[in-house]
Amino acid sequence: MGAVEKPRDALPVTAGWEYASSLEGREIVSFEERYGLFIGGDHVTPRSRSWFTTVSPSTEEPLAEVAQAGPRDVALAVEAAQEAFERWSTWRPAERAKVLFRIARVLQERARELAVAESLDGGKPIKESRDVDLPLAAAHFFYYAGWADKLEYAFPGRRPRPLGVAAQIVPWNFPLLMLAWKIAPALACGNTVVLKPAETTPLTALLFADVCRQAEVPPGVVNIVTGDGSTGAHLVRADGIAKVAFTGSTEVGKAIQRELAGRDIPLTLELGGKAANIVFDDCALDQAVEGIVNGIYFNQGHVCCAGSRLLVQESIHDQLVRKLKRRMATLRVGDPLDKNTDVGAINSKAQLDRITELVQSGTDEGAELYQPPCRLPEKGWWFAPTVFTNVAQSHRIAQEEIFGPVLSVLTFRTPDEAVEKANNTMYGLSAGVWTEKGSRILWMADRLRSGVVWGNTFNRFDPASPFGGYKESGFGREGGRHGLEAYLRFE
């Protein structure tokens, strides 16, 4: 009688199984050939008379020319913001809230366009810009719109007042989302801003200028100056600023702090990280694997809170690594505009060089490298998802922030050892704990020196939840009620 034969000798069945390249249309975005600076509600030609080209990291194709703001331009932007502050800070808070609500609505209406622009200019997969960056950016404006007329309740009896002009510098990994994290609380509290987007990803900030116009943000309340690091330096040095908020590398963060020494300007820094993702042997293993993948390969690992150090309880190390490698083989690396793409392009040549150099150091120092077989596109900047096993705490790849799709696997034996190893770093931005035991998550969270601890998940963000670092990962908190405090003084 015909029991079903189990061995699979026949049927070369799967020859046909391929995912379609399902491209998000890019017609929805039209970039101008050249963008000026957004100062006082107008696009203005830079006094510096200097421009640079921003390219798509996935194709190296030039997308637009962007102004390189010099000291004079920055000064003009700060003046415009100061002038606008006189009126904006005296608006009825509920009226300011309306403006923020409108921005949130316009972001939602233009979500697809902005998501495509973000993926084109930054290289991140469309499924992330579509499902993470844009919804969260809008959510931040909605959230802080709600606070605008409730500041007295947020800080009872402390008479909160706006600071003035906030100088804000954002990185290239989440260009629009970081812009939202900065601008939404600043505006809600009655400040005006001069924002400098990253050199390699200025386009969504420039499109945001148009969002401001649509949302009827008063001229001068939001100013955007583009340029390289020197523009950022001019902004930090500028007269008339009342606040500096920076997200980026620890090195630049330190330079900013030195620059501000002796000036009465409050500072928020959100810097690098080398997060430990700690996996206990009783966890839901397959879901932990998903969390590990999401922790380090999300946004090509260009995430300051990326779970770049995997600490695995030794008893499940082999099983976990086997599962992880198998899962990595199903990651799809390629065209960021393809909806099936999991890992996009590395943001710049410079970043690719840094990743390559650190990965080389890992191999040189004796760690064992694994990359799943995957075809990388010829044009553009790419790096295959990488995992290092046999990593020692003393290796550079266990200490330095790589900011790329590179995971270092270390082991521990007991919860105490896990805490000790997790904290043994100059950074302290985030950590993840995977266990079925709720009490252990809380026990770990008490002892981990990091601003965020995720339990059985990773890289989850919500506007209501404060985010920020310990140690060299910076200070100050963004998000939640805590995020308001950075943009207020108290009488």
Added chain:
Amino acid sequence: MSQALALPRTLELPGGGRLPRVGAVDAVALEARAGELAKRSIKRESKVFALELAIRMMDLTTLEGADTPGKVRAMSAKAVHPDPADPTVPPVAAVCVYPSLVPVARKALRGTTVKVASVATAFPSGQAPLDVKLADVRAAVEAGAHEIDMVIDRGAFLSGRIGHVYDEVVAVKEACRDAHLKVILETGELGTYDAVRRASLVAIAGGADFIKTSTGKVSPAATLPVTLCMLEVIRDVHDETGLVIGMKPAGGIRTAKQAIQYLCVLHETLGPEWLTPDLFRFGASSLLNDVLLQLRKQRTGIYRSPDEFTLD
């Protein structure tokens, strides 16, 4: 810790005698992963392949009190030639009927590749004494069923008598003789993915060739996350022991689009080796016509009227 659960004997591993890990399932992350996989889109040529595969994997099912020989004969004819207008459309894997209708189905399918599967063990509740359940199985096998779809005793499982569930699966497996055994967990009654994982392991340890989600009589029946959960068990068992176990989601799968999502989950979880009717089946009654409709669309570029497809 969760590993502490004593496992049925057959899962003790050759070499090393290491206890396999029962492990846990995180519901939030499992559902997120299933949701993510449901968003994959596949190429047009792959779609034709996937649709044909879905037909070849189908257990065309009728399990109603109103089933008659006439109904079963009609369904059997459809099983062999799902689309009379297009002879290239392959037959389904099996028809699935009650034990009393197995002879009718066997006769109607004589000389074809379509197998006859029969539910047994006091389907769908499983609330009968063991000897009644075994008699049910033997009767179906003697009547010619190639495959037996049994239900586990959820009452025993939920009251903690896991050994009892295991013993029943072992006994049914023995009663099946050469017939192929699919074990229905009725995941909609188990309450948690952890329970589904545990029940899957018990069924496999007891000798299941396939594990199956549902009877189709309880809501929710098959879902993508619960299927992913069970596929992960099958993967773990294969990793640990080399055993190759099949999977059958049943109930609630009504559209070709859903079927393709299941195949995506299967492909990403267990790989191309499992993309065969030997190791994956759809238990469905109304899925076939939608797959035929979509297949015709892929081949001709035109959506035909549902009336062009027979309702047997």
